Structures are given as C-alpha cells and as structure tokens.
Amino acid sequence: MEQTPITQNKFGHWLKTSITARMIMIATIILVLLIPLAFVKELIREREFRQTDVVNEINEKWGSEVTLYGPILKVPYKTYKEKSVFNPDTKQYVVEKESFMNYAYFFPKKLDYNAQAKSKTKKRNNFESVVYESNITITGAFNKPNFSSKSIKDEDIIWNKSSIVFKTSNLKGIKSQVAIQLNKHSYDFETNYHSEKQNRYDLDELESSYLKLENLDFSKPQSFTMNLAYNGSKSMKFIPIGKTTTAKMTSNWVNPSFTGNFLPQDEGEKVSKDGFKANWKVLDINRPFSQQFFNHLPNLNEYAFGTNFIVPVDEYQKSDRSTKYGFMVIGLTFLIFFLIQTMSKINIHPFQYVMIGVALVMFYTLLISISEHSSFLKAYLIAGTAVITLITLYSKSILKNIKFPVLIGTCLTVLYGFIFVIIQLENYALLVGSVGLFTILAVVMFVSRKIDWNNG
Structure with a gap:
C-alpha cells in the first residue's frame, strides 16, 4: 500500500523528464485526435451529398x-x-x-x-x-x-x-x-x-x-x-x-x-x-x-x-482538401510545443495537449459551418483567426511568458496560410506542398540539433 505513491511519483517523474515518454504521449494523443477528425470528414461528405441532392432537385425543376x-x-x-x-x-x-x-x-x-x-x-x-x-x-x-x-x-x-x-x-x-x-x-x-x-x-x-x-x-x-x-x-x-x-x-x-x-x-x-x-x-x-x-x-x-x-472546386471540396492536412497541422503544432517544452524545461500536462488538439479539430467544424453562409476565404479567415487566437492565449497561460505564445501564433499563422495557398492551387499544389514540407523538415532538424537526446 505504501509503494503506490512512490510508483506513481516515479511514473510522473519519468513522464516529465523523459523525452521518450513525452514523444510516446504526444503520438498517442495525435492518434486519438484522428477519431474526431474522421467524424469531421464524414460530416463534410454528408453535407456534400445533401448539396448534390438539392442541386439535382433544382436542375430537375429548371431543366437538366x-x-x-x-x-x-x-x-x-x-x-x-x-x-x-x-x-x-x-x-x-x-x-x-x-x-x-x-x-x-x-x-x-x-x-x-x-x-x-x-x-x-x-x-x-x-x-x-x-x-x-x-x-x-x-x-x-x-x-x-x-x-x-x-x-x-x-x-x-x-x-x-x-x-x-x-x-x-x-x-x-x-x-x-x-x-x-x-x-x-x-x-x-x-x-x-x-x-x-x-x-x-x-x-x-x-x-x-x-x-x-x-x-x-x-x-x-x-x-x-x-x-x-x-x-x-x-x-x-x-x-x-x-x-x-x-x-x-x-x-x-x-x-x-x-x-x-x-x-x-x-x-x-x-x-x-x-x-x-x-x-x-x-x-x-x-x-x-x-x-x-x-x-x-x-x-x-x-x-x-x-x-x-x-x-469550380466548391466549398465542400475545399473543406475536404483542408481536412486532409489535419494530421499535419496537429502533428506540427504538437511538435512546436514539444520542442519548446524540451528546450525550455517548461512542463506541459497531457490534458493541455488534448485541449490544444481539440481546438485544432474545431477549426474544421467552424470552417464548414461558416462557409455554408459565406465564401470559403472569409470562412477560412474567421475560423483560422479564432483558433490561432485561442491557442495563443491558452499557450500564454501554460508557458508563463509572451515570447513562446507569439512564436506559436506566428507558426500557426504561417502554417494555415501555407495550407490555404495549397488548396487554391491546382497544377502546382504538389510542387508547392513538397517544397513547403521540405522547408519545415529542414527547420525542425536545425532546431532539434540542440536537444540532448541522451537524456530521454
């Protein structure tokens, strides 16, 4: 009975100090967040089918x-x-x-x-x-x-x-x-x-x-x-x-x-x-x-x-294309927090990662619902601004300073802007996406070289 708190303390200490444990925890949360992301994709398909039915009804009455x-x-x-x-x-x-x-x-x-x-x-x-x-x-x-x-x-x-x-x-x-x-x-x-x-x-x-x-x-x-x-x-x-x-x-x-x-x-x-x-x-x-x-x-x-x-590519098609980058957005956002946590020794609780992930998933539901009443550009700007502002303010309460939240807000703005550009492109989407991901990989490799991986 007396060994349980000691065991829990050891696990908690390992989770806080071990880089490997932190990576496993983040990977697990990302996989769990794929479930609500899949529901969002299903919602888009459902609304798209509804659109098809309504369009066919309009065409049938007007003339096919x-x-x-x-x-x-x-x-x-x-x-x-x-x-x-x-x-x-x-x-x-x-x-x-x-x-x-x-x-x-x-x-x-x-x-x-x-x-x-x-x-x-x-x-x-x-x-x-x-x-x-x-x-x-x-x-x-x-x-x-x-x-x-x-x-x-x-x-x-x-x-x-x-x-x-x-x-x-x-x-x-x-x-x-x-x-x-x-x-x-x-x-x-x-x-x-x-x-x-x-x-x-x-x-x-x-x-x-x-x-x-x-x-x-x-x-x-x-x-x-x-x-x-x-x-x-x-x-x-x-x-x-x-x-x-x-x-x-x-x-x-x-x-x-x-x-x-x-x-x-x-x-x-x-x-x-x-x-x-x-x-x-x-x-x-x-x-x-x-x-x-x-x-x-x-x-x-x-x-x-x-x-x-x-x-041309209607709102639901654009929304569907944006959700395909959902895994990348969640993964890169968590990667930024992981690098900040690892290099600054600031503790971030798993629950806080979950809240940030849920906010990122909410971006897509906001995007779909707003785009039905406005243009995709306006919907993307409103949903993106809302989610970036929410995560930036939440990060300030976690990281206890202004430098890292500003960095996170800037990175999310660049990331969402990058995805929006890819969605608008047709012939050059693959080229621009590949160059962008290569650039992100290069930056991560450059920043992570200062981490002492032997500590994990």
Whole structure:
C-alpha cells in the first residue's frame, strides 16, 4: 500500500523528464485526435451529398443537361420474306411472299449547331447550382437517300411516309415549339412514344409529320433550319452526325469544361472574364459510324461533345482538401510545443495537449459551418483567426511568458496560410506542398540539433 505513491511519483517523474515518454504521449494523443477528425470528414461528405441532392432537385425543376442528336431523315421501306405454305386442296406446298415494314435513317450531309447560353446560379438554402437559358439554331442539308447498299428497289421505298426524327434529352426544358424548316416548308414535331428506350441514358425521340413529296427536290441538297429554346443545366452536348459537323457555342459562364470525344479547335477556343466562345469541327472520317443506318437508330451518346457548366472546386471540396492536412497541422503544432517544452524545461500536462488538439479539430467544424453562409476565404479567415487566437492565449497561460505564445501564433499563422495557398492551387499544389514540407523538415532538424537526446 505504501509503494503506490512512490510508483506513481516515479511514473510522473519519468513522464516529465523523459523525452521518450513525452514523444510516446504526444503520438498517442495525435492518434486519438484522428477519431474526431474522421467524424469531421464524414460530416463534410454528408453535407456534400445533401448539396448534390438539392442541386439535382433544382436542375430537375429548371431543366437538366441538354444533348442534341439530329435531325435525321427517316424513310420506310418494304422487305420480303418467302415461306412455304401447305395447300390442303392441292396437297402441295406453295411459296408465299410476306412483306415487312422497315426504316432507314439518313444523316445530314452538312450539320451546323449555333448555341448561345446565358448562365446564372440558383440557390436553395445554402446550396447553389449553375443553370442556363439557351437559344440553339441548327442548320444543314440532306442529300438524296441512297438505298443501293441494301439492294432495295425504288418501288419498295415508301416516300410518302418519310419523316424527320430528332432526339434530345431534357424535354421538360424545351421552351418553344419544335419545328423544322425543310426546303422552306415547315413541319412540327411530336413526341414519339413508340420509340424504345433501352435504358435511362437513351434520348427521347421527336418525329415530324410526314414530308410532302411535292415540296422535296432531291436533285439538289435539301436545306433545313431548326430553332430551339432550352432551360438547361450541367452541360450542353452535340452528337456529330453530319458528314461535316460544325458547332459554335458562346456563353457568359467563365468556368467551362470542354468535354466529350472532340475538343474545340485551338484557334476557336477563347475563355475570358466575360465568358467563353468555342468552335468545333468534326468530319465523318473522325468518328467510327456511317451516315446511314437500317432497321434501327443506334445510341451514339458516347460520341457527343460539348461543354460542362461547372462550379469550380466548391466549398465542400475545399473543406475536404483542408481536412486532409489535419494530421499535419496537429502533428506540427504538437511538435512546436514539444520542442519548446524540451528546450525550455517548461512542463506541459497531457490534458493541455488534448485541449490544444481539440481546438485544432474545431477549426474544421467552424470552417464548414461558416462557409455554408459565406465564401470559403472569409470562412477560412474567421475560423483560422479564432483558433490561432485561442491557442495563443491558452499557450500564454501554460508557458508563463509572451515570447513562446507569439512564436506559436506566428507558426500557426504561417502554417494555415501555407495550407490555404495549397488548396487554391491546382497544377502546382504538389510542387508547392513538397517544397513547403521540405522547408519545415529542414527547420525542425536545425532546431532539434540542440536537444540532448541522451537524456530521454
């Protein structure tokens, strides 16, 4: 019974005087603090998922992404199948010919898209999405359909039931009547509910009324024009079905992300503080599908190209990136206190390390909550200032002088500033981070050379 206080005193003395014991204690506290840091990361993911749900809801009501596939000339034709039928009267087999209706689809010889998109942000609660209003003009020309590859006779082609097919996403976002001017004659479109959608990624199909043969003259290319008005979001894409397809897009959105199988021409891409302009040109030889299809119209979404209207690294992404440096912030802060404690012989209790660590973790919860109501920069400044001030004042009560708290406050300011710079960078984040960590390592090595490690 009398040996217990002696044993405790020995342990306490070892903890105070041994460098090894102090390092083990600090390492243990850091590992324990990783638990609340993990909860903070989970909180960020939860809020990010919530943001995604709200953005999808906004886009669904306003109008989703826009993909254009067409116009396409659809011409029905007959095919025949012979079969043997037994005649009970003559007791012989008779060959009968059965006809079937099929469809041929012909893409334009020339196809030009001209799109103007006026973008803006829409907010709900603390979340925001990018939407746009667009006006799209589609022009081009069809050549006379060629059925020779299938050996289809002229008398089997049903010209008087020809029509124009147009596929698109986001029917809800269409804000004008869809019609086509073909050879100066207008034809309205209706939704084709008979078109089969294999999956939710397939586009909805619109089909015109039957073309009037007296208005067609296939001795020359048949020109067409379409004008569309859309409310859309996320992206605008075109499928290059013309033998020569050109596209021009202009918008006031300053953060476009050009996407798809084809990028804008180098001389046709311009992004400025007022928005962007982009031009594409795609030839039929640039893509692996032909200008005509028989029996069915394929899903060509994978060959679409266009622009994503993105919000650059949003607040939750920045907050998530900052938490990835949480271990480094806690570790370096504790390292500063450890060096001060070791070199000045000032005693710092494990509980005080825990309080400092909790304050460092609180920085991230402050950052997330404030950034939902303000910009990331303001949130970072407020959260950083609050935590640095708290730890600096707390260190003054621990270290009993002004010199070391000022040093700690300065080091934390530099550290948080360094992390903020890394978060803002994209192409040079790894380079700047590596140089910064190397510099920190060099400083620690230089300072720690004065410590007598044999005492631990």
